[in-house]
Amino acid sequence: MVKPGLRWQIVFTLIFIMVSTSFLIGLVVMSVTKKTIVNQKIEDAIFLRNAFQNCINALAYGDDDFYHNKEKNWQMQRLLQLFSLESGVENILIIDLTGNVIASSDPHLIGTSLHDQNLNEVITAAPASLELSQDKGTLFKETNKKLSFFSPFYFKNQKAGAMRITLSLGEMQAVINKSYK
Structure with missing residues (x-):
């Protein structure tokens, strides 16, 4: 068997380094892309929360008993159902200060x-928080299924409970998996 010369060793080493570098650059680009999309989903959740909060305040204008009156709860529930139809929204949930589900x-x-626990922390003192659910993946590939956004819920500028908005990341994960195959 012929032993490769120094020139061939240098060529093979350079090829190996270039392939490894392109692989690592791909991982970095995929990570940055995923973070950018998750940040956009976070902004979407904040926008949904603010829009829902403003709609509730508009519905309850002049009615101080709106939030606590169970007979008027259907309006909040209907509004929440409409917001749940938004693309990528899996679930929206509102609880009162005692942990009872209002809508x-x-x-x-x-x-x-x-x-x-996250909703209770938001009720007690913590600001809005996030939870990114992850499935076990391989060493270089992890899949994120959903993003949950936890926020205080205010009625007439007073904390009245907490809100959880769960957004699906399945579409994002499918696009990332397809583009980096």
Whole structure:
């Protein structure tokens, strides 16, 4: 067997370095792309929260009992159902200060007591927070299924509970997986 010369060793080493570099650059670009899309989803959640908050304040204008009156809760529930139709929204949930579900895009949860650590933290003192669910992936590939945004819920400028908006990241993950195959 012929032993390769120094020139061929240099060529193979350079090819290996170029392939490795392009692979690592691809990983960095994929990570930056994913972060940018997640940041956009966070902005979408904040926009939805602010829009919902403003709509509730407009519905309740002049009616101080609106939030606590269960007979008027159907208006909040209907509004929440409309917001849930937005593209990428999986679930929206509102609880009061005691943890009871006031409105939800899943009607079976209304009236039940929900014990969610993130929502309870938002009610007590913490500002808005995020939770990014991740499935186990390989060493270089992790999949994110959904992003949950937790925020205080205000009524007449007073904290009245907490709100969770869950956005799907499945579409984003499919695009990233397809573009980096």
